[in-house]
Amino acid sequence: GAGVSQTPSNKVTEKGKYVELRCDPISGHTALYWYRQSLGQGPEFLIYFQGTGAADDSGLPNDRFFAVRPEGSVSTLKIQRTERGDSAVYLCASSPQGNYGYTFGSGTRLTVV
Amino acid sequence: LAKTTQPISMDSYEGQEVNITCSHNNIATNDYITWYQQFPSQGPRFIIQGYKTKVTNEVASLFIPADRKSSTLSLPRVSLSDTAVYYCLVGDSFSFQGAQKLVFGQGTRLTINP
Numbered sequence: 536g537a538g539v540s541q542t543p544s545n546k547v548t549e550k551g552k553y554v555e556l557r558c559d560p561i562s563g564h565t566a567l568y569w570y571r572q573s574l575g576q577g578p579e580f581l582i583y584f585q586g587t588g589a590a591d592d593s594g595l596p597n598d599r600f601f602a603v604r605p606e607g608s609v610s611t612l613k614i615q616r617t618e619r620g621d622s623a624v625y626l627c628a629s630s631p632q633g634n635y636g637y638t639f640g641s642g643t644r645l646t647v648v
Numbered sequence: 649l650a651k652t653t654q655p656i657s658m659d660s661y662e663g664q665e666v667n668i669t670c671s672h673n674n675i676a677t678n679d680y681i682t683w684y685q686q687f688p689s690q691g692p693r694f695i696i697q698g699y700k701t702k703v704t705n706e707v708a709s710l711f712i713p714a715d716r717k718s719s720t721l722s723l724p725r726v727s728l729s730d731t732a733v734y735y736c737l738v739g740d741s742f743s744f745q746g747a748q749k750l751v752f753g754q755g756t757r758l759t760i761n762p
Contacts, residue, residue: 568750577735577753578691580751591748639690639692641689641690641691642689
């Protein structure tokens, strides 16, 4: 596609539920990132994929958070047993590594009630 | 990655030139300075990048003094649509080529008034 696509754009879930957030990167981009942005703050790094593998998952806050990219394209961020503190905008970005072109999607706004 | 400090917020008026300064006292020799812009309900967008002196593109200018411990993003003749949050980031070329994570601060919330 023309840009990074994230679905859904908004998600409201109850505390304790499981959620999946999807990211479709720009076709051909090998690098894919997930960030989390709380209100009034800058984006905070969660995890970075190079191809299918997670090259850096040091930003995942705890083991309730997990992300996959099985075919090196679409990625899914999975959050188990959601808590109210997980409420934030989750941003995905992709890049054709080796060139400038870090492109962010518009994010998924997650609200845990 | 070097830490950056920038004003939390700024206000200006349509048609004015806006300068946002960022401090990065611990910048390393290999580090570049990059600015991103973020509109509400959108992800950050690359504006400009530089290493030293002055860089200009169709959107903005970036001024970097010789000691590189600060930088100034200059937006000429702003309009209402320039209202956004502006982030200053510092990192080596690998960071901005998508080989490493980006580290964002709080950014500067710029409001342009009629």
